[in-house]
Amino acid sequence: EAGVTQFPSHSVIEKGQTVTLRCDPISGHDNLYWYRRVMGKEIKFLLHFVKESKQDESGMPNNRFLAERTGGTYSTLKVQPAELEDSGVYFCASSHNTEDILHFGNGTRLTVT
């Protein structure tokens, strides 16, 4: 089966600009998660979708971040406007049900200059 795919793999933007990250989960996986790793620290949870609904968005840092999963398939994570501290690697993961292991994509490395 195809794995979790993320696009783009790298993005370099200036402070104040907008960036949209995309995640395509494994087909049939209802659960989709966004995580990020900033400054080489631990991988931090951002939010969790079950199908198209946001189940848990407690990790979203502020209202500059907006995640969507229209139709319950792929998801986007938009950062607007981007700040320097948003730089890091953004990972997406999916699972069939919440007891399954998480399958991660290769991440999007975001650099805000």
Added chain:
Amino acid sequence: GESVGLHLPTLSVQEGDNSIINCAYSNSASDYFIWYKQESGKGPQFIIDIRSNMDKRQGQRVTVLLNKTVKHLSLQIAATQPGDSAVYFCAEKVAGGYQKVTFGTGTKLQVIP
């Protein structure tokens, strides 16, 4: 690969030796634990998991030990190989429902040929 703004704990091991990576988890309510391996440029990859009703679980060349009394988890890798070089994360979860997976800081394993 990943840039490390904050230095990760690093374990250097001679090829062929055994590696032990330790992790202290924080939530006493966690009852499901996972080890992930993250290679440069890739997302975290599941290695092995263990539930709280066990204190040891073995896989191929890997063993996870769980000590709930002191909230400590370890990953043992037998006969470490150059391909084992990566950052290893422990993760914890409260089983059931829509509980999120919480990651630890990570340990970088360097295998010396």
